[in-house]
Amino acid sequence: MSKEWPLWEVFIRGQHGLSHRHVGSLHAPDAEMAIKNARDVYTRRNEGVSIWVVEAVHIAASSPEEKGPLYEPSNSKVYRHPTFFDIPEDVGHM
Amino acid sequence: MADQNALFEFLLRMGDNSLILGHRVSEWCGHAPVLEEDIALANTALDLIGQTQMWLGLAGEVEGKGRTADDLAFLRDAWDFRNLLLCELPNGDFGRTLMRQFLYDAWSSIMLARLIGSSDPRVAEIAAKASKEVAYHVERSGDTVVGLGDGTEESHQRMQAALDYLWPYVGEMFDGDAVDTAMVKAGIAPDPASLREEYDALVGRVLTQATLTNPTDTFHHKGGRTGYMHTEHLGHLLTSMQWLQRAYPGATW
Numbered sequence: 001m002s003k004e005w006p007l008w009e010v011f012i013r014g015q016h017g018l019s020h021r022h023v024g025s026l027h028a029p030d031a032e033m034a035i036k037n038a039r040d041v042y043t044r045r046n047e048g049v050s051i052w053v054v055e056a057v058h059i060a061a062s063s064p065e066e067k068g069p070l071y072e073p074s075n076s077k078v079y080r081h082p083t084f085f086d087i088p089e090d091v092g093h094m
Numbered sequence: 095m096a097d098q099n100a101l102f103e104f105l106l107r108m109g110d111n112s113l114i115l116g117h118r119v120s121e122w123c124g125h126a127p128v129l130e131e132d133i134a135l136a137n138t139a140l141d142l143i144g145q146t147q148m149w150l151g152l153a154g155e156v157e158g159k160g161r162t163a164d165d166l167a168f169l170r171d172a173w174d175f176r177n178l179l180l181c182e183l184p185n186g187d188f189g190r191t192l193m194r195q196f197l198y199d200a201w202s203s204i205m206l207a208r209l210i211g212s213s214d215p216r217v218a219e220i221a222a223k224a225s226k227e228v229a230y231h232v233e234r235s236g237d238t239v240v241g242l243g244d245g246t247e248e249s250h251q252r253m254q255a256a257l258d259y260l261w262p263y264v265g266e267m268f269d270g271d272a273v274d275t276a277m278v279k280a281g282i283a284p285d286p287a288s289l290r291e292e293y294d295a296l297v298g299r300v301l302t303q304a305t306l307t308n309p310t311d312t313f314h315h316k317g318g319r320t321g322y323m324h325t326e327h328l329g330h331l332l333t334s335m336q337w338l339q340r341a342y343p344g345a346t347w
Contacts, residue, residue, distance in 0.1 A: 005128070026130050029241060036234055037130040040137050 007056040008034040010041075012048040020052050031055075100276035101214075102157045103176065104283060106166070107273075107319050109149030110177035112224075113167055114328070115198055116142030117335050118185055127188055134234065138195070141227040148220040168339040172329045179318035180263040182328040189249065190256035192238045197260055199232035200296050201267045204289050213281030236300045243304025254306050265314025267293070 005027040011020035023042050028034035034053040042048070062070060074080065119139035126132035150163035180198060185191045206228055209221035242249040268290045277283035301308050317323035338345060 027128060028130065033237065033241070036237070037134065039230075040134040041130060044133075044137065 005029050008038075008053045009056050009059060010034075010038040011052040011054075012038070012042055013050040014048055016049060020050065023047075025056060028053075097276045097280075098156055098158075100273045101280075101282065102153055103273045104277050105149055105153035105156060105217075106176040109146050109153055109163070109166070110175050111181050111198070111202075112142040112149065113146040114175065114177040114331065115181040115195075116140075116146060117331060118181065118183075119191070119195070121185055122188075122191065131188070135191075138231055138234075141224075141231065145220070145224045145227070148223070152216055152220065164339075168336045172324050172332055173321055175318075175324065175328060175332075176321050177318055177328075178263070178266050179315050179325055180260065180266065182318065182325055182331055183260070183263065184327055186256065186259070187252060189242050189252040190259065192235055192242065193253060193256035194260055196232070196235035196239045196300065197264055197297065199228060199235050200300075201264075201289065201293055203228045203232045204292050204296070205284075208284040208289070212283060217282055239300055239306075240304045243301070243306045250305065253304065257301070257306055258309055261309045262311065262314050265312070266316045266318060269316055269319065271320060 006029075007025055008028055008031075009025050010023050012023045013020045026034065026037050026041055028037045031053060034055075035051050038051045038053055043051070116139045119135050119142065122132065122135045123139070124132065126135055146167065147163045150166045154161040154163060154166055178198075180194060183194060185194075203225065206221045206225035210218055210225060212218040212221065239253065243253040244250070268286045270286045274283070274286055278285050298308065315325075318325075
């Protein structure tokens with residue numbers, strides 16, 4: 001058994017109405033302590049109203065090696081961007 | 095109006111507890127076993143120093159001799175301090191530091207909850223602000239006591255040793271004297287002894303969860319809150335805490 005505490009990824013919501021954002025990671029023995037540590041490490045300057053933590057091993061990530069097949073095909077598909085519409089001036093910035 | 099001398103004494107007791115314990119906890123800065131605990135301890139120390147500024151600031155006001163919180167913190171000698179002996183005890187290992195923190199936080203959380211109803215609005219206001227911080231402190235230190243007590247064989251043994259060492263310093267929290275009688279009479283603060291039942295229930299619950307055995311010995315050390323006799327450790331602590339103001343009087347930054 002490893003003597004190290006597991007790694008947790010921390011997500012913090014800065015304000016009501018915004019979504020949680022990944023802010024970093026930390027070590028903790030369990031979820032409860034991970035939230036407490038996140039409070040102490042990442043919200044010292046009033047950064048948040050809500051904290052999520054998830055053990056890093058539970059995050060499934062895409063592989064950087066596959067970035068060609070995964071992302072490049074969309075490079076040439078400009079028609080997927082809604083840039084071909086004329087926006088009436090009254091609408092303003094979108 | 096309450097006896098101003100008694101109120102001054104009472105405020106020194108509150109402020110000196112948080113000052114001396116805050117300084118002790120700050121000694122961990124940069125030395126804690128893991129980064130997360132290092133930051134958490136530094137946060138706790140800063141909270142305690144913040145509470146000190148409020149308590150000793152008010153103490154200086156009540157005393158009426160123009161002394162500021164800084165004057166009271168840095169220019170008094172050991173015999174003028176009124177903190178519980180528990181607060182000045184050396185940190186020991188991480189386990190003992192957290193056990194000391196929990197034993198103090200438990201008392202502090204109960205005391206502050208009572209002080210929110212103080213007849214003196216200045217005391218009630220400080221208590222209301224500090225109690226939010228302490229509610230977090232006691233949750234964190236309590237969880238750590240459980241985690242380490244109910245942890246490995248070594249951590250359990252260290253926590254039991256810490257408890258055995260610190261327990262004789264708990265009783266002083268509930269001692270009362272003429273200052274306390276005056277505070278009770280004025281409705282400013284509760285009789286210290288009246289906190290004991292709630293304290294034993296809270297501490298008992300955590301220690302049971304931590305699989306630790308509460309010592310049954312009823313002897314307790316005293317002399318801190320009255321200033322009658324501190325431990326030898328306080329002088330050493332003050333030497334490092336106060337040296338800058340002593341060496342360079344009035345230095346600011």
